[in-house]
Amino acid sequence: xxxxxxQVVVGGILLGGIYGFAAFGLSITFGVLNILxxxxxxxxxxxxxxxxxxxxxxxxxxxxxxxIIIPLFVVIGVGFYLLLLKPISGKPPNQLLxxxxxxxxxxxxxxxxxxSFFWPHPITGIDYSLPSLELYGVVISETRLFILLFLLILAxxxxxxxxxxxxxxxxxxxxxxxxxxxxxxxxISRISALTFGLGVAIAASAGVFYITLxxxxxxxxxxxxxxxxxxxxxxGLGSLTGSVIGGIILGIAESLTAYWFGAQWSxxxxxxxxxxxxxxxxxxxxxxxx
Amino acid sequence: MSWxxxxxxxxxxxxxxxxxxxxxxxxxxxxxxxxxxxAVYLTLALSxxxxxxxxxxxxxxxxxxxxxxxxxxxxxLNHDFGLALALFLAIIxxxxxxxxxxxxxxxxxxxxxxxxTFGLISLMEVFASNLQHVTGGSGGxxxxxxxxxxxxxxxxxxxxxxxxxLSHFLGRSRFGLALLSIREDExxxxxxxxxxxxxxxxxxxxxxxxxxxxxxxxxxxxxxISPPAAFGLEIALSPxxxxxxxxxxxxxxxxVGAVFITLIQELLWIKVAHFHLTIYGVLLVLLGLFMPGGIxxxxxxxxxxxxxxxxxxxxxxxxxxTLER
Numbered sequence: 151x152x153x154x155x156x157q158v159v160v161g162g163i164l165l166g167g168i169y170g171f172a173a174f175g176l177s178i179t180f181g182v183l184n185i186l187x188x189x190x191x192x193x194x195x196x197x198x199x200x201x202x203x204x205x206x207x208x209x210x211x212x213x214x215x216x217x218i219i220i221p222l223f224v225v226i227g228v229g230f231y232l233l234l235l236k237p238i239s240g241k242p243p244n245q246l247l248x249x250x251x252x253x254x255x256x257x258x259x260x261x262x263x264x265x266s267f268f269w270p271h272p273i274t275g276i277d278y279s280l281p282s283l284e285l286y287g288v289v290i291s292e293t294r295l296f297i298l299l300f301l302l303i304l305a306x307x308x309x310x311x312x313x314x315x316x317x318x319x320x321x322x323x324x325x326x327x328x329x330x331x332x333x334x335x336x337x338i339s340r341i342s343a344l345t346f347g348l349g350v351a352i353a354a355s356a357g358v359f360y361i362t363l364x365x366x367x368x369x370x371x372x373x374x375x376x377x378x379x380x381x382x383x384x385x386g387l388g389s390l391t392g393s394v395i396g397g398i399i400l401g402i403a404e405s406l407t408a409y410w411f412g413a414q415w416s417x418x419x420x421x422x423x424x425x426x427x428x429x430x431x432x433x434x435x436x437x438x439x440x
Numbered sequence: 441m442s443w444x445x446x447x448x449x450x451x452x453x454x455x456x457x458x459x460x461x462x463x464x465x466x467x468x469x470x471x472x473x474x475x476x477x478x479a480v481y482l483t484l485a486l487s488x489x490x491x492x493x494x495x496x497x498x499x500x501x502x503x504x505x506x507x508x509x510x511x512x513x514x515x516x517l518n519h520d521f522g523l524a525l526a527l528f529l530a531i532i533x534x535x536x537x538x539x540x541x542x543x544x545x546x547x548x549x550x551x552x553x554x555x556x557t558f559g560l561i562s563l564m565e566v567f568a569s570n571l572q573h574v575t576g577g578s579g580g581x582x583x584x585x586x587x588x589x590x591x592x593x594x595x596x597x598x599x600x601x602x603x604x605x606l607s608h609f610l611g612r613s614r615f616g617l618a619l620l621s622i623r624e625d626e627x628x629x630x631x632x633x634x635x636x637x638x639x640x641x642x643x644x645x646x647x648x649x650x651x652x653x654x655x656x657x658x659x660x661x662x663x664x665i666s667p668p669a670a671f672g673l674e675i676a677l678s679p680x681x682x683x684x685x686x687x688x689x690x691x692x693x694x695x696v697g698a699v700f701i702t703l704i705q706e707l708l709w710i711k712v713a714h715f716h717l718t719i720y721g722v723l724l725v726l727l728g729l730f731m732p733g734g735i736x737x738x739x740x741x742x743x744x745x746x747x748x749x750x751x752x753x754x755x756x757x758x759x760x761x762t763l764e765r
């Protein structure tokens with residue numbers, strides 16, 4: 151019984167790694183642009199479909215696909231930003247909110263509808279698995295373990311990038327104080343475009359692993375965005391550690407719910423977790439006041 | 441332009457009402473259904489606009505109230521309650537639900553609020569699909585059959601008319617002005633003694649009542665409701681699209697938007713089999729990019745609206761210097 155419980159918890163941690171990584175992309179985008187990107191989950195879905203296509207045609211290892219997909223989606227993300235979000239970026243806060251929700255929601259619906267027209271059937275995923283590992287009676291899927299390690303390495307390198315380079319520093323500066331960053335001459339518009347691209351690329355890269363583990367349908371986008379938003383609320387804005395911890399908490403909670411109540415209830419978990427966090431500690435676990 | 445007067449507008453409104461009231465005599469049930477659905481969408485959009493337009497909080501989950509009203513009415517009707525009692529209890533239930541969720545939700549602002557309310561719909565869908573013995577699961581729930589088209593038609597018209605009146609007078613009341621002040625600047629409103637939190641909750645409750653009512657009327661007429669019909673994407677987006685298209689924060693806005701959208705649906709959706717959601721999506725993007733103020737706030741129509749006295753007390757989409765936080 152106990153080992154079964156630990157089995158579920160370990161499964162949740164491994165799952166939470168992907169959640170945390172993808173949520174980090176949403177978190178930096180929101181921090182810099184002050185726009186909630188409702189298409190985040192859809193870019194994850196697109197990333198997984200593209201990754202699947204690459205795997206099918208070239209048979210490349212998914213870990214390599216997850217890296218080579220990044221530049222492609224940076225370009226897509228920058229294009230998306232320049233086309234749809236840059237025109238509204240100068241508006242006053244209340245109009246910015248309305249316009250950005252309308253635009254990203256509309257884009258997300260268009261992406262989902264078009265994708266489900268061209269891929270009417272769910273895609274079962276990249277057929278890639280490694281042998282399982284048994285440790286103190288707990289079976290650990292080696293695929294998931296490697297994915298978790300890989301994502302951690304990727305996340306740490308992104309974090310280093312944010313800490314050390316000029317662009318990374320500007321991203322953090324804009325997250326902290328937009329006006330101040332503008333005042334000292336940070337090119338907000340250019341940094342915003344690149345950040346959006348980076349966020350989209352992170353989502354797409356996470357999507358490659360998502361399709362390695364799960365079935366992907368075109369309509370997963372918006373539920374995933376809600377899920378990642380609850381992680382961002384949980385972990386605080388722009389913080390990698392917060393996102394990863396939030397992701398792991400959510401992963402464990404979902405696995406336990408599926409274990410205790412059945413898998414059909416696990417979509418409700420992220421939302422209930424979000425509500426309870428808001429009731430108890432509205433500023434997030436590690437975050438500051440919004 | 442001297443014919444643009446309030447008096448003439450009232451005449452037009454009364455004329456429209458007379459036509460609508462007499463419509464069941466000659467018209468086919470298809471036309472009745474069309475007006476019925478327009479009235480349902482109009483009520484949803486207008487009640488959405490109390491929170492979305494007056495208060496300035498984007499409540500993307502407004503259709504939750506519609507779905508709750510529909511489901512609770514259906515369940516009550518199946519337990520041999522009369523229609524009036526079932527609708528009444530459904531409204532009470534919906535309003536109570538709104539009061540409860542308003543507490544955690546109004547701790548959020550801006551985009552967070554929008555997305556959290558959007559998530560509420562999917563939560564409700566999970567509940568509706570999984571609580572088999574109460575809601576009938578993903579197969580949906582049927583109510584006692586019968587031909588209710590004509591009475592339901594009048595009921596929906598009354599609901600829509602009532603919501604128009606509610607929205608109009610709410611916008612001019614002290615409470616409505618308080619909501620506008622919260623929309624403009626919550627901290628300043630609070631420092632001037634507006635009890636922001638209770639008012640926000642109250643506005644959500646008020647906006648939930650017409651939505652729940654119209655959900656009940658809808659299920660009574662259609663005699664069937666399923667999770668996708670109650671909590672699906674299309675019903676969730678339509679109030680937002682309608683209100684935004686017409687112009688949020690003005691009573692006239694959702695009216696214009698509802699007629700516009702249902703006409704588009706009639707013209708386009710018969711011809712195009714696919715991509716209904718894509719059309720909605722493109723519409724949303726275009727609205728966000730080019731006219732977040734809606735049709736009524738375009739350069740040609742806005743003076744007319746103001747001349748009629750239906751403009752707003754505080755200009756929502758005014759040009760102002762960008763305030764950096």
